[in-house]
Amino acid sequence: MSRIAGWLVAMVLSVAASAAHAQVDAERVRIHGSQTMAARLVPAVAESWLHDIGYQDIRRTQPSPTLTEIHAQRDGMPLIVEIQASSSAQGFQDVVDGNAHIAMMTRRPNAEELDAGWQLGDLASHDQEFAMALDGAAVVVHRDNPLAQLGFAQLRRVLTGQARDWREFGGRGAIHLHMVAGANSARDLIDERVMQGSPYAPASLHADGESLVRSIAKDPNAIGFVTLRQPWGASVRPLALSDGGRAVAPTRLAVQSEDYPLTRRFHLYGSQMMGALSRSFALYTMGQRGQDAVARAGHFAVTLRPGYAPPTLVGPKDYRDLVGKATRLPLSLRFNLTGNNESGVAASVYDSRAVRDIDRIVAFMQLPVNRGRRLLVVGFADTAGSSVAATMTSNDRADLVAHELMARGLPVLHARGVGAQVPLAAAGASGARYRNERVEIWML
Incomplete structure (x- = not known):
């Protein structure tokens, strides 16, 4: 081998060794869990985060079908954001085992998971639970179908094939069920x-939500379900749904307030000891720039946008009289019932989203366009127990929020509880108290 050839080989080996060394030394932010969140949402927000905190040469690679890596550098120091798609359960377990810094979850941890992860800290705290985005499913029919709403029990009869004709629900003709083939986020939520645990009836299968919607647009007897991110056009409309409370349609206000029963949060979870970069990313997702990236990725952001007056008001007369001339902000403040259970002992009063929503309300009311506006605070209680106790609970919740807002300098005109007269879920059902015990904010 000539001297020049030997020199070239040595140079190549040196560069390769340096690259390998840089790869080994690169700091990693490990984010594991939900396939739905790992597909588009988290990579898009991670790239936005890296750009905004000064990283350069940002590039995305796919070492395996379930692993996305985002490489970047700042001041010569490499960083890799590792996004591993598995499941909510596996992501949480990886954090417990120390194999991930952040878990992506489309649900809150269950009691067994919380018990297994006791060393992680208070996972209901806003320091460790981050509501990154909202998602959901819509049950859609042809626009000429006379049906306006279904309860979950009725919907289950349709999807299992126990109900075969629309006449059972006031319509007409045989029911034609359509579904997207394979696993998808809408089906996960319906499941x-x-x-x-009930099996689905035989259905016409489609490659994606767009194909399903096109078929329903041609068939007045069709029904199917798609993600809320799927446009359905003028010939298809969603049904209002109820899981034991009032029926709610998937309007923007109802989804962002989580009144619509097929809405869910996309969460990030980290331990008390999560590193500085991991915490920086989690907090970034809560801010305006992070939420803008959430929206660009096609998901519902949880930042506060202008509200509007609902076309119809459901509830007792005093409630309708109170808010009849007001516009509702698209949120519902909910409470921390210790996360693990529904014992009623609040660990930190508000749940993690509500903590940040109060900050968002303050910032929203300080905008020049909202100066001089006043707030109405309306509390609701669960339907379990006596009506007197429900009224007292709803008043206490409304007063608690009103005092919090007034302490932040906001003008609250009225704070009132209306008891359990407008439930969103049936008393005694799993999670009913969490959904029913809430506070609405209206603006005059």
């Missing part, structure tokens, strides 16, 4: 909230 969890509606089916209760």
